[in-house]
Amino acid sequence: MNLPKIPIGTWIEAAEDWLKAYGGPVFGGIKTGIGSTVDGLADTFNYLPPLAMIVIFTLLAFAIGRWRIALFTLLGLLLVDNLGYWEHTMETLALVLTAAIISVVLGVPLGIAAARSNRLQALLLPVLDFMQTMPAFVYLLPAVAFFSLGVVPGVIASVIFAIPPTIRLTNLGIRQVPEDLVEAADAFGSTPMQKLVKLQLPIAVPTIMAGVNQTIMLSLSMVVIASMIGAQGVGADVYRAVTQTKTGVGFEAGLAVVILAIILDRLTQHLVKAKKKR
Known part of the structure; x- marks a missing residue:
């Protein structure tokens, strides 16, 4: 005897229809805000000539990191410009930064709240596991349904996929603060907010930055x-090369993504090391 199928898909589609029917203004506001942020960042990065922006990024890399990071930034971005992917790379950078900003704004408070409540942590952990293990393509379906095609559903899908590490490591960083320091702060009459801002967050910053x-x-x-x-940027060039089986074009566009990834990775890692030294 076969058991009847649980209509999970039907329930999900019913929930989607309900949200589309009653959440239109909310989704419209989110779409406008995210779209404006991405467009604003992309226009800012493309406002000056590429060589001027390369100099700015190189100086920023030197200020944050070491001369090796600055040299790689200079040579890597010059190669991106030479290959003709500068504008699309800046669009990709705008999309990534927007998704990262949203993830931090939402993830850090959730991580702090989870660190203060074992019950909330127990509730969040399976949700985070679900978000990280569900195939990323699945996120695109409701994102397109609520926000249509374009950069906004791409940012939303990126946030869902990328926010769990920020929540997990913020929670971990707060919980790893030595108990004797917390007890000392309590003994001196610190309020929960003072304890968080002056003790727990400064110690947890390296973990949060990771x-x-x-x-x-x-x-x-x-x-x-x-x-x-429909999201623009270097990803569109890679996808177009795949559909047209143009290996050389795909390699060039992929190289631009790799260079951008290495620059962002090294800079954020150096920020973590600088916080640990302090």
Whole structure:
């Protein structure tokens, strides 16, 4: 005797229809906000000539990291410009930064709340496991349904896929603060907010930054998938090369993504090391 199939798909589609019917204004506001942020960042990065922006990025890399990071930034971005992918690379950078900013704004408070409540942590962990293990393509379906084609559903899918490390490591960083320090702060009459801002967060910053680093890398890994639903940038060039079986073009576009990923990874890693030294 076969058991009847549980209609999970039907329930999900019913929930989607309900949200589309009653959440239109909310989704419209989210779409406008995210779209404006991505467009604003992309226009800012493409406002000056590429060589001027390369100098700015190189100086920023030297200020944050070491001369080796600055040299790689200079040579890598010059290669991106030479290959003709500068504008699309800046669009990709805008998409990744927008997804990372949203992930940090949402993920850090959730991680702090989870660190303060074992019950909330127990509730969040399976949700985070679900978000990280569900195939990324599945996120594209409701994102397109609610926000249509374009960069916005790509950012939303990137946030869902990339936010778990920020939440997990913020929670971990707060919980790893030595108990004797917390007890000392309580003994001196610190309020929960004072204890968080002056003790727990400063000690947890390196761990939190490691989560932000992973979030940025995961966001960048979504650029090609996001291009399938209309997101612009280097991911669109990679996807187009795949559909047209142009190996050389795909390698060049993929190289631009790799260079951007290495620059962002090294800079955020150096920020983590600098915080640990302090």
